[in-house]
Amino acid sequence: MTREHKLESQRAARWLACDWRRALAAILCSLTCSLGTGVAGATGADDDESEPSDGRTCSASVNLLFRACGHETRDDYLVAQAKCLHLADPFKRSECKGQARAARREATRHCRALKDWRSAGCGVLGEGRYDPPFTPDLFDSDFRQLSNPNPYFPLGIGHRWEFRGGDEHNILEVTNETKNVEGVTCIVLRDLVYESGALKEATDDWYAAGRDGSTWYCGEEVKDYASFDGDRPQRPELVSRDGSFKHGVNGDKAGLIMPARPRAGQWYLEEFSLGNAEDVSEVVSVTYSYGNSAQLDQLVPRELALRLCNRDCVVTRNYSLLEPGIYAVKYYARGIGFFLETKPLAGQRLQLVACSFDTRCVALPGP
DSSP states (O other): OOHHHHHHHHHHHHIIIIIHHHHHHHHHHHHHHTTTOOOTTTTOOOSOOOOOTTSOHHHHHHHHHHHHHHHHHHHHHHHHHHHHTTOOSHHHHHHHHHHHHHHHHHHHHHHHHHHHHHHHHHHHHOSSOOOOOOOGGGBOSOTTSOSSOOTTSOOOTTOEEEEEETTEEEEEEEEEEEEEETTEEEEEEEEEEEETTEEEEEEEEEEEEBTTSOEEEEEEEEEEEEOOTTOSSOOOEEEEOTTOEETTSTTOEEEEEEOSSOOTTOEEESEEBTTTBOEEEEEEEEEEOTTSOTTTTTTOOHHHHHHHOSSOEEEEEEEETTSTTOEEEEEEETTTEEEEEEETTTTEEEEEEEESSOGGGTTOOOO
16 A cells, blocks of 8 residues: 555544544534523524625524524424314323424424534535536536546446445436536436335436536436325325425525545535535545555445455545434445445445446446
């Protein structure tokens, strides 16, 4: 192992073993310390906010979102109380009101945890405004002839990946469809998720190919499904579109899904839809091979990594600013792209079992 690889492995180990634990401990502390605390300031005056005089735009945004969370908590509580009034049974009515109060307390704790989590995000992403340049001249429009294809996020038309893990079966395919997002041509990647054989999610993701080799996430149309016993025929029912967003709509903005030249320690927003979709990633390694880092090898299938990685795989740590304490680790192979996601806290993984465009995908090991 070269000195560079050793140093990167050491950095990854320190980050995984130390920094993340401190961040998680802070979140746990905030949850504990706020048990008896209301969302103070979250229901403040509704007057227009002035520009932050100290340039801390990110922190100012966090404070406004904290207040919005408090308003939403109060509104949900009042609606729940109104519903309780329509229960004729006095015992059920009292029980309903108690459940509403408990839900309000839990929501208050969650608002505080979100504020702390987002504030930590400002610490690594910076205090500046998030307003990336997004004009057609920065992106390719013909996905059959890309100027600078990203080797870690290939978008060849017809490319297909298949993943399995636990009860989940995931199929991704780059379609021959495009989406116009404020003049930028995005390719449509169809993402189908099945759980125990039943459709759970059907999403169209829209990606733009930067002329510099970067890949941008311009939006997604999410459809979540659920199946219910007793239905004849049993057909997945659309239950939610939460998480859908589109650059340029309601203040939403595109995010970077894979840098042109990823580097260890690099942080970036994958999507920017406040209160709806706020995913952040850090590049942990750009020279991953199995056996060089015990932390990064956690839950990684040895045979799969040995086949796809030769000190050239990219590893990212991904988390949502809407889910304090939850994170995933993603692995990308040159020429194939995303091939593994692990969730160490839950002991779960989702791994590539087939792809349609690379001989290394022939007879991949199963989960």
